[in-house]
Amino acid sequence: MSNKLHAPRATKYAFDGREVDLLHYIYARPDIKELNGNPQKVLSAIDEYHKEFKILTNVGAKKGQHIVDLISECKPSSMIELGVYVGYSAILFGDAVRSHGGRQYIGIEKNPEMGAIASQLVDLAGLRNFVQIIVGSSDEVLQELVKEKELAQVEFIFLDHWQDLYLPDLWLLEQMDVLKPDVSVVVADNVIFPGAPQYRKWVGATTKQKREMVKGAGIGAVTPNPNLVYETVLAEFETDFGLDGITVTRVVGDESE
């Protein structure tokens, strides 16, 4: 019987203890002092663990650089991430947002063990005062942030939790009216592998097509806003898991009557 009474079950590539092992690996490194306050060196150490020991489900170098370039272009003052895992992307993108004059980075992670590991690595990277890791389910935390008036509009959000949650969480953002034309950019990872077909269908549709879609049954508890005009581009990459892609969706209009 597993000694994990409350933790999520291990998957093929995660939650089997490798993430705690990563922390031990990093803190046992002879160059640990040089990692202190150095985001790039912390990222390289995570990359080395991934290459030499066990695969980690981080965004990875190629997709990561694409998103860093996008951050350089958009210069968001605030960025949100859904699904932080061990904090690789939070360190990479948090550092990018900070170096472009941003104000904050909020990472939302459901698994408290991952949240603790990510907070530790964010701290090691010297980003403690910039990157905030909130432990909780994305939908609940997003609603709380809006309710507490900590989130009035989304500038840049990175969806990287479970793919079947991309669309409900996007609809939740639409319902809460925090996606704004000429402001909001929504980036989603793993849209080819494992894939997010329903999400891609929605962000790739015209407002007319979306109005037809919401007439159908099975939308669920949230009320999507089909009137937001999206421009979505797919970027493809060869990764350790094969061909994958990210979508970049810009909110460019609102056709609400």
Ligand SMILES: C[S@@+](CC[C@H](N)C(=O)[O-])C[C@H]1O[C@@H](n2cnc3c(N)ncnc32)[C@H](O)[C@@H]1O
């Ligand atoms: C692919 S990993 C994220 C990788 C990370 N963004 C990176 O690139 O370094 C997915 C993470 O999403 C988290 N997750 C799953 N469902 C979630 C939810 N509803 N809210 C927040 N996090 C969630 C998982 O616990 C896992 O740590």
